[in-house]
Amino acid sequence: MIDLLSIDFMQRALIAALLVGTVAPMVGIFLVQRRLSLIGDGMGHVALAGVAIGLVTGVAPVWTALVAAVVAAVVIELLRTRGRTNGDVALAVIFYGGIAAGVVIISKSPDGTPANLMKYLFGSILTTTSSDLYLFAGLAVLIAATTWALRPRLFAVANDEEYARAVGIPVLPLNIVLAVLTATTVVVAMRVVGLLLISALMIVPNAASQLIARSFSGALRWAIAFGLVSAVGGVALSYPLNTPSGGTIVLLAVGLFIVTAVAATVRTQLSRRRHDIAETHPHEHGIECGHEAIPHGDHVDYVHDGHLHAAHESHYDEHGHEGVHSDTTGGAGAAGTVGAADTAGTVGAADTAGTTSTTTGTAR
Amino acid sequence: MLMSAPRTSPDAGLPAAASDVVIDLRRASFGYGERPTVTDATLTVRRGEIVAVVGPNGSGKSTLMKGILGLNERTDGTLTLFGVPGDELRDRARLGYVPQRHTLSTSVRATAEEIVSTGRLPRIGWLGRLRATDRQIVARSLDVVGLADRAATEVSTLSGGQQRRVLIARALAGQPDVLIMDEPTAGVDAANQHVLADVLERLVERGVTMVIVTHELGALERLLTRIVVVDGGRIRFDGTPERYAAQRGAVHHDHDSHHHDDELRPHPSGVTVGPLDVRHDGRRR
Numbered sequence: 177m178i179d180l181l182s183i184d185f186m187q188r189a190l191i192a193a194l195l196v197g198t199v200a201p202m203v204g205i206f207l208v209q210r211r212l213s214l215i216g217d218g219m220g221h222v223a224l225a226g227v228a229i230g231l232v233t234g235v236a237p238v239w240t241a242l243v244a245a246v247v248a249a250v251v252i253e254l255l256r257t258r259g260r261t262n263g264d265v266a267l268a269v270i271f272y273g274g275i276a277a278g279v280v281i282i283s284k285s286p287d288g289t290p291a292n293l294m295k296y297l298f299g300s301i302l303t304t305t306s307s308d309l310y311l312f313a314g315l316a317v318l319i320a321a322t323t324w325a326l327r328p329r330l331f332a333v334a335n336d337e338e339y340a341r342a343v344g345i346p347v348l349p350l351n352i353v354l355a356v357l358t359a360t361t362v363v364v365a366m367r368v369v370g371l372l373l374i375s376a377l378m379i380v381p382n383a384a385s386q387l388i389a390r391s392f393s394g395a396l397r398w399a400i401a402f403g404l405v406s407a408v409g410g411v412a413l414s415y416p417l418n419t420p421s422g423g424t425i426v427l428l429a430v431g432l433f434i435v436t437a438v439a440a441t442v443r444t445q446l447s448r449r450r451h452d453i454a455e456t457h458p459h460e461h462g463i464e465c466g467h468e469a470i471p472h473g474d475h476v477d478y479v480h481d482g483h484l485h486a487a488h489e490s491h492y493d494e495h496g497h498e499g500v501h502s503d504t505t506g507g508a509g510a511a512g513t514v515g516a517a518d519t520a521g522t523v524g525a526a527d528t529a530g531t532t533s534t535t536t537g538t539a540r
Numbered sequence: 541m542l543m544s545a546p547r548t549s550p551d552a553g554l555p556a557a558a559s560d561v562v563i564d565l566r567r568a569s570f571g572y573g574e575r576p577t578v579t580d581a582t583l584t585v586r587r588g589e590i591v592a593v594v595g596p597n598g599s600g601k602s603t604l605m606k607g608i609l610g611l612n613e614r615t616d617g618t619l620t621l622f623g624v625p626g627d628e629l630r631d632r633a634r635l636g637y638v639p640q641r642h643t644l645s646t647s648v649r650a651t652a653e654e655i656v657s658t659g660r661l662p663r664i665g666w667l668g669r670l671r672a673t674d675r676q677i678v679a680r681s682l683d684v685v686g687l688a689d690r691a692a693t694e695v696s697t698l699s700g701g702q703q704r705r706v707l708i709a710r711a712l713a714g715q716p717d718v719l720i721m722d723e724p725t726a727g728v729d730a731a732n733q734h735v736l737a738d739v740l741e742r743l744v745e746r747g748v749t750m751v752i753v754t755h756e757l758g759a760l761e762r763l764l765t766r767i768v769v770v771d772g773g774r775i776r777f778d779g780t781p782e783r784y785a786a787q788r789g790a791v792h793h794d795h796d797s798h799h800h801d802d803e804l805r806p807h808p809s810g811v812t813v814g815p816l817d818v819r820h821d822g823r824r825r
């Protein structure tokens with residue numbers, strides 16, 4: 177690793193990977209939420225036309241690609257809101273028009289070799305120059321800051337667009353901002369991951385994180401972690417293996433996804449086994465229900481006909497008998513331990529609520 | 541005791557000058573462009589009223605509701621909300637919209653609390669974050685709907701009725717002046733309808749104004765102060781539940797069509813043994 181770090185271009189590539197690995201999943205989670213997982217792919221196609229124009233005219237391809245992708249992003253978002261019937265087809269026209277124009281224009285440029293085209297399509301660690309790197313860093317910080325600042329609103333809009341509109345959250349502007357963030361991410365990731373694979377780094381880490389997370393904030397953290405490991409790991413591996421960095425990064429991300437899927441399945445099987453559910457339970461415990469509430473670790477047990485009942489998912493778990501708490505919990509307990517990282521942000525308020533109910537719960 | 545103090549007061553922060561009229565429609569038509577699906581609707585909802593808007597599927601009741609929310613185009617007439625023309629209402633969170641569950645995206649995981657927190661967003665600035673007081677309001681909203689213990693539970697693992705209550709809590713977090721609910725009982729099993737009706741009753745006791753769009757009155761009939769029947773894109777009846785019961789035959793005779801019969805007939809168990817009447821043995825009262 178020390179060896180790798182001493183090489184100039186490798187340093188730049190690793191820094192670029194660090195930036196890309198962070199921002200791509202951050203933006204991607206909202207695309208997954210809006211079921212637009214493939215939109216980044218289309219923007220990559222259009223960005224290629226921008227790259228081509230840059231190569232022909234002598235302007236830095238990063239800038240022309242950025243302009244092309246951002247314009248496409250805004251047009252796509254407007255098309256999505258306006259035309260309901262042909263929106264899909266219109267997107268296809270834009271995307272394929274973009275990549276076709278890119279391929280044709282590049283062939284006419286002085287650097288228009290197939291090898292050069294490959295670098296843009298699939299990523300190459302050798303292509304990141306230090307001036308590029310400053311631009312990427314600037315853009316990445318901008319993407320991260322914007323996404324972070326707008327995160328609650330982006331979440332609200334992606335979660336329930338109709339509700340967001342009804343309560344006056346500016347839906348279209350937020351969707352356009354998300355589209356522009358996506359376009360910018362595509363361009364930032366262009367050198368390292370490549371235009372044909374960038375969408376994967378936005379989506380695959382999120383696909384993996386969805387398997388283990390129990391909250392949105394938890395999912396976001398996991399996705400960034402997966403993205404970072406894939407991007408940095410992929411770049412580091414691609415040098416000794418002499419493979420294209422983009423493909424290596426994405427394969428690593430897919431590998432992480434598979435490992436996570438297996439681990440998540442095993443975990444679900446284990447927790448399902450040791451799990452005692454209160455079978456028929458039409459009653460809903462709560463602050464005004466009249467059953468005594470006993471705080472227990474991260475949850476509250478209600479004394480119900482001598483049994484201890486704790487809320488878990490849509491049902492109640494049996495936590496033993498009055499006075500004897502059996503904490504073999506695969507249910508609420510497991511949720512507490514495994515999801516501890518996930519719920520860190522949300523636990524505060526839940527605690528307040530929990531305390532309220534315990535103080536008012538009275539024995540009948 | 542805490543119980544007697546209102547934990548969520550949707551009326552808080554209301555200007556003293558605000559009139560009693562929450563929603564006022566005058567000869568309004570709603571729809572998409574040329575062909576309005578609701579025509580000539582005149583309706584006034586006052587503070588404290590619990591209004592059911594009933595009608596069969598495709599009757600226009602949803603169009604009417606979405607028109608009031610500003611989600612559908614108004615092609616004619618006037619809409620006044622809290623004394624202000626409908627499109628000039630800036631503070632739209634005063635309309636507490638509770639949509640049907642299926643509008644909630646489940647493509648990514650989110651906890652009940654995270655969903656309810658989005659209801660708080662209209663109350664904080666463009667870039668504002670939730671502060672301690674906002675989080676308390678979110679927690680109290682979850683509490684009111686009986687989901688305090690499930691705040692950190694992922695919503696897709698909750699039952700249909702529980703998810704519906706998450707959406708009610710989300711609307712409450714915005715401290716609305718009226719709750720507008722779209723089919724709150726649809727697809728909710730009997731046990732959960734009972735809980736849901738209890739939650740709504742609790743809100744009624746707190747003086748929350750409600751407009752409930754539904755095709756079945758059953759579980760909610762006892763709470764209502766008024767019933768509005770929509771059919772064929774028009775308001776066919778507007779009056780008290782008693783008058784509704786008395787005139788049901790006439791209303792239903794006017795535009796007889798077989799599939800409407802069930803909709804207008806009271807739920808078999810609605811009046812006498814609806815979920816509201818059955819007190820679970822675990823309850824106090």
Ligand SMILES: [Zn+2]
Binds near residue numbers: 459
């Ligand atoms: Zn209880």
Ligand SMILES: [Zn+2]
Binds near residue numbers: 454457461480485
């Ligand atoms: Zn119980």
Ligand SMILES: [Zn+2]
Binds near residue numbers: 451453488489493508
């Ligand atoms: Zn359980």
Ligand SMILES: [Zn+2]
Binds near residue numbers: 475484501
């Ligand atoms: Zn317990």
